[in-house]
């Protein structure tokens with residue numbers, strides 16, 4: 309069993325057993341047929357993944373590493389808000405006729421800000437600080453920009469990363485840790501998807517800053533299982549699990565902007581069968 313499976317199974321059990329239903333509340337999302345998408349939710353879930361021990365891909369079912377990394381690079385590297393720059397179709401329902409999702413995600417990371425050291429966007433600011441001032445407690449991004457919310461198709465869910473560096477006395481290297489702050493999480497469709505993509509981000513940034521990947525702490529304010537996902541989750545968490553896969557990252561890449569989805573791979577990734585056609589609430 310992988311550590312990520314343990315965390316996922318415990319979290320799902322906790323939501324199913326101790327969570328509260330939103331049925332009867334005024335909810336925003338709907339299913340494709342127009343009916344309201346209710347959830348069972350738990351407030352304030354915190355999951356810790358030690359990336360130096362295992363790569364946090366669950367084995368209950370396969371998490372699509374390549375598409376999730378493609379989305380991560382769409383946001384963090386291409387800094388795009390247009391679905392035509394994305395390989396998968398996961399954002400199609402939230403795009404306008406030109407393919408834009410508005411001033412969300414990649415758009416915000418691409419906005420340049422004035423700092424004492426000059427003009428930079430938030431991603432370059434993080435890389436600058438990790439290289440020049442790694443022990444700073446001020447290394448973070450935030451894309452939940454209130455002044456632009458009215459121009460976003462969907463408000464950012466995974467909205468902030470806080471990076472924090474600690475020395476590894478054993479290896480003499482620096483360890484890159486991070487907190488991913490998420491206001492809302494669709495546990496079935498996107499929990500492990502978001503976890504693996506931000507784990508990859510930590511690995512990528514650690515490599516280009518000559519550090520080791522440390523811990524990823526995932527803080528979720530509203531961790532929910534949609535009503536139509538409940539039977540799927542119940543079946544999923546009873547499945548057999550397998551040892552965690554091994555993570556490979558192309559060691560030759562030294563510049564964050566040179567990474568492609570092909571520069572990361574999972575080896576020996578044995579999983580249960582895929583759940584096909586998961587309905588996504590819009």
Ligand SMILES: Nc1nc(=O)c2c([nH]1)NC[C@@H]1CN(c3ccc(C(=O)N[C@@H](CCC(=O)O)C(=O)O)cc3)CN21
Pocket residue numbers: 337372375396397398399402462494496497498501583586588589590
């Ligand atoms: N209700 C909802 N849930 C989400 O997870 C979500 C949204 N809305 N809105 C915007 C994005 C789109 N995201 C998504 C949407 C679909 C999948 C999905 O269907 N994943 C498939 C694999 C897809 C692939 O292989 O490319 C899966 O099996 O989990 C994942 C993330 C995350 N976000």
Ligand SMILES: O=c1ccn([C@H]2C[C@H](O)[C@@H](COP(=O)(O)O)O2)c(=O)[nH]1
Pocket residue numbers: 336337462463465466492493494495498499502
């Ligand atoms: O990266 C993502 C993006 C979106 N989600 C989920 C979380 C919610 O189920 C919906 C967004 O609905 P809100 O009403 O705006 O909270 O999308 C996710 O889990 N991960």
